[in-house]
Amino acid sequence: MIQTICPVCGKPLTMEKPAWHCENRHSFDVARQGYVNLLTVTQKHSLHPGDSQKMVAARKAFLDAGYYGPIAQTLCVLVQQFAPDARSILDAGCGEGYYLSQLDAPERWGIDISKEAVRYAAVREKNARWLTATAAHLPFADGSFDCLLSMFALTAEVEFARVLKENSIFLQVLAGEKHLSALKSVIYPTVLEREKDLHPRLDGFRLLHEETLRFDFSLEDHAMVQNLLYMTPHAWRISREGALALEQTARLSDTAEVVFNVYGRQK
Template sequence: MPVTTFDRLACPLDGQPLTRQNNAWQCPQGHSFDIARQGYVHLLPVQNKRSKDPGDSKTMVAARQRFLNAGHYQPIADALNKAVLPGLPAEAACLDAGCGEGYYLRQLGQAVPDGINMQVIGLDVSKWAVLSAAKQYPASTWVVGTNAHIPVPDSSLDRVLCVFGFPVFDEFARVLKPGGRLIMVDPGPDHLRELRDIIYPSVTERPAGERAVPESFQEVSRETVRETIVLESGSNISDLLVMTPHLYRAPAEGLARASELTRLQLTLDVRIQVLEVN
């Protein structure tokens, strides 16, 4: 099987290696972290939480699961896979940093070719997202945690994915092996433009989409993915709104206009940037 779980976790309290003992991960200092019935582990200490229930809510995760599993963002997943796979060693390890409900890691797992054995791990601050991911794809290791303190050892990963996420470049550089690659996916200026035109009184122009290259990395490539999709029902449009920050940013009048839609043609416009650690 080309995809397996990642087993080199580190204690979030002292950085020591974790060893699986029955239904828990334990470190030499005696810290122990139970493995949930669904297969994930919670490695987000209370002192690293910004709220009682951080990250995406249960409702947001459910909407994203329905929307993504319907295939609306398949062009983005396909382009991401093409950016990840070149140059992988025969024994590789990949982290999805901010994995959500695991869609992109599942898509990558299906695309790994014969001859490559890839250990995969998904990390998200939302316990609801990780719970959903673990239920759908037990082939991966799933962890509740934060990109600010990734619970894996130094130089242990060949790839890190950050898809519409919040990058912490120093941490990404720490966990990547020499020559390892970070694959960033960010919205371009026209991403979901038609929806934004409907829900906002005026649309603020977005920047081109590529982030500046941090000193610890060098750019390998950048690509624009631009596709047109059509949402054929009000429920699909509602799920898209619920899974994005637009639901909380848009005025009530804009959300009311969106709620009346039964069909919407949308532009997908994303930038994929591949960075290699120095």
């Protein structure tokens, strides 16, 4: 059993309905959809942190249409290969749950700072546990998980190392340099090639395996092109001109370039 901890005082939580609570009487309601909001006011940097309802809905529509199926398949193969006996998996920054819902383990937990995302995830998959929480302060006891995923989300290496067991794995999935270059060339006047460390050294981890997946896909209608924009971080930084240019784009053929880093947790 995974032990959750109170985000306010760090004491163990008793996971009961209608509310989880700790011995210091901090209490967190279980929502109708089954998720629990463990994000405290001090951990929020805005009223609605993380991806908005519009972004989450766009991501769900895009992912459910199957365009990123190859990413999910590679993920499943790597988890099977590097953590075949994993009993517990945590997806940090799980979004609306597309990837975690396709993995198999007795304990599957997803956390995201966006309440909207977690609500969608809880509706998608009833047999996993979903929490609103920040990856910077994970509400789990030390050494809880056999496998941790961060899919296009942030890496909080100290916190990830804390909640992982010894000899567990951390699977980090990053956008490669050429990821969605067609989308970028529509929305930015000049595409700056920013140097990005795609295989970072992480304290407490050893890089065991890296691979890059590339595949092409074609979006045949305007609504799906918009979905692609809104599921990416470009939605946060797009200019008015960029948004207008994409508004006039009825079809788009693009390439996904995705980097998978498998790290072993080491003392």
